[in-house]
Amino acid sequence: MSTPVISATGLFTPEDSISNAELVESFNRHVERFNADNAEAIAAGTVQPLAPSSVEFIEKASGIKARHVLSKAPILDPEIMCPRLPERPDEELSVLAEIAVKAAQQALAAAGRDAKDVDAVLCACSNLQRAYPAIAIEVQAALGIEGFAFDMNVACSSATFGIQTAADFIRAGHAKSVLVVNPEVCSGHLNWRDRDSHFIFGDVATAILVEAQEIAPETHWEILGTRLLTQFSNNIRNNFGFLNRAAPDGIGQPDKLFRQEGRKVFREVVPMVSTLISGHMADLGLSADDLRRLWLHQANAGMNRLIAERVLGHEASAEESPTVLDTYANTSSAGSIIAFHLNSADLKAGEIGLICSFGAGYSAGSVFLRKAG
Numbered sequence: 001m002s003t004p005v006i007s008a009t010g011l012f013t014p015e016d017s018i019s020n021a022e023l024v025e026s027f028n029r030h031v032e033r034f035n036a037d038n039a040e041a042i043a044a045g046t047v048q049p050l051a052p053s054s055v056e057f058i059e060k061a062s063g064i065k066a067r068h069v070l071s072k073a074p075i076l077d078p079e080i081m082c083p084r085l086p087e088r089p090d091e092e093l094s095v096l097a098e099i100a101v102k103a104a105q106q107a108l109a110a111a112g113r114d115a116k117d118v119d120a121v122l123c124a125c126s127n128l129q130r131a132y133p134a135i136a137i138e139v140q141a142a143l144g145i146e147g148f149a150f151d152m153n154v155a156c157s158s159a160t161f162g163i164q165t166a167a168d169f170i171r172a173g174h175a176k177s178v179l180v181v182n183p184e185v186c187s188g189h190l191n192w193r194d195r196d197s198h199f200i201f202g203d204v205a206t207a208i209l210v211e212a213q214e215i216a217p218e219t220h221w222e223i224l225g226t227r228l229l230t231q232f233s234n235n236i237r238n239n240f241g242f243l244n245r246a247a248p249d250g251i252g253q254p255d256k257l258f259r260q261e262g263r264k265v266f267r268e269v270v271p272m273v274s275t276l277i278s279g280h281m282a283d284l285g286l287s288a289d290d291l292r293r294l295w296l297h298q299a300n301a302g303m304n305r306l307i308a309e310r311v312l313g314h315e316a317s318a319e320e321s322p323t324v325l326d327t328y329a330n331t332s333s334a335g336s337i338i339a340f341h342l343n344s345a346d347l348k349a350g351e352i353g354l355i356c357s358f359g360a361g362y363s364a365g366s367v368f369l370r371k372a373g
């Protein structure tokens with residue numbers, strides 16, 4: 001049986017970024033206009049006035065300072081407040097496939113892997129832009145990969161679920177090289193008019209090349225173990241689907257966009273994830289002292305602080321549990337992979353770290369890695 005490893009990762013970051021100050025300025029213009037337009041109804045008590053957002057709240061509550069997006073100007077335009085990505089003809093690469101391909105090309109180049117030697121592509125992300133054909137198959141075709149491809153969605157945990165799926169293909173002998181891509185256009189399913197959540201998400205794409213150890217480049221990450229967990233909850237939900245339709249700009253049907261009970265998520269997910277990690281770590285015969293780094297899902301700085309403290313038994317330093325929330329915000333499934341991609345080169349051979357994701361479902365996945373090479 002082959003041992004699965006991560007051979008390389010890739011990251012595509014959109015050029016444009018929105019700072020909290022820019023975001024709040026635009027949101028508050030929307031609030032002022034709404035309150036002015038509805039002044040009479042607000043005075044009569046039939047309409048609730050909107051409350052302004054604040055940079056201080058966002059940074060304190062989440063640790064987020066900015067987010068990259070694919071379509072900046074329309075998001076900041078109080079008349080629009082959502083991305084405007086023109087629909088493309090069927091013959092053109094779709095936007096989700098395009099950003100996935102960019103991240104994938106980086107991962108393939110880093111591993112020195114020719115696309116024709118990849119056996120499968122998994123597109124593991126929160127929101128797919130269409131029903132079919134699978135985005136993964138479009139990515140496969142664009143890269144010239146033979147074999148098979150499919151899409152999978154476990155919200156923010158999609159990447160770790162994708163890694164386990166790829167690792168299982170390798171263990172079972174169905175594939176030797178599997179490309180997992182996580183394109184996240186979160187801006188398209190975020191309600192930019194919702195004060196409670198308008199600051200949370202950003203756009204990005206990551207790629208992970210999972211391979212059999214015998215074909216991997218000399219420097220790679222041995223997958224020591226993977227574990228997945230799900231538990232149904234309505235506290236993070238998006239009802240958009242093929243049996244219903246959002247208005248063209250998503251306005252008026254907020255349940256067809258991302259919504260959450262953030263406080264409940266925080267309270268319920270922290271113990272679920274720390275218990276998952278600690279149990280998995282013990283079953284692998286590892287202790288907290290063996291862990292050099294945690295690459296946690298990037299949803300909220302406070303949540304990561306608590307989870308890391310429960311797992312390590314002490315407050316984690318920025319080096320032990322790096323954050324990318326400040327510049328990328330929450331990028332759903334891609335967050336822990338960005339943290340890994342940007343903060344793993346300094347580990348020495350033999351050192352151990354953990355990729356862990358968690359999110360809607362609820363869902364959580366842990367992947368323990370040991371550097372080789």
Ligand code: CO8
Pocket residue numbers: 052053054057058061062126155156157186187189190195196197199201236258260261262263265266299300303330332358359360361
């Ligand atoms: N500006 C100023 N004040 C605000 C704002 C704002 N923008 N928003 C809320 N407030 C106020 C509230 O009105 C409230 O006031 P009061 O105390 O008077 O009632 C006060 O601030 C506190 O509000 P909250 O209780 O909501 O604030 P929290 O401290 O709980 O922080 C968070 C809110 C940041 C959302 C926090 O609860 C959190 O991060 N929770 C965890 C969230 C999480 O991890 N979610 C997982 C989502 S990822 C996922 O799986 C989804 C995948 C799909 C991707 C979707 C892409 C779009």
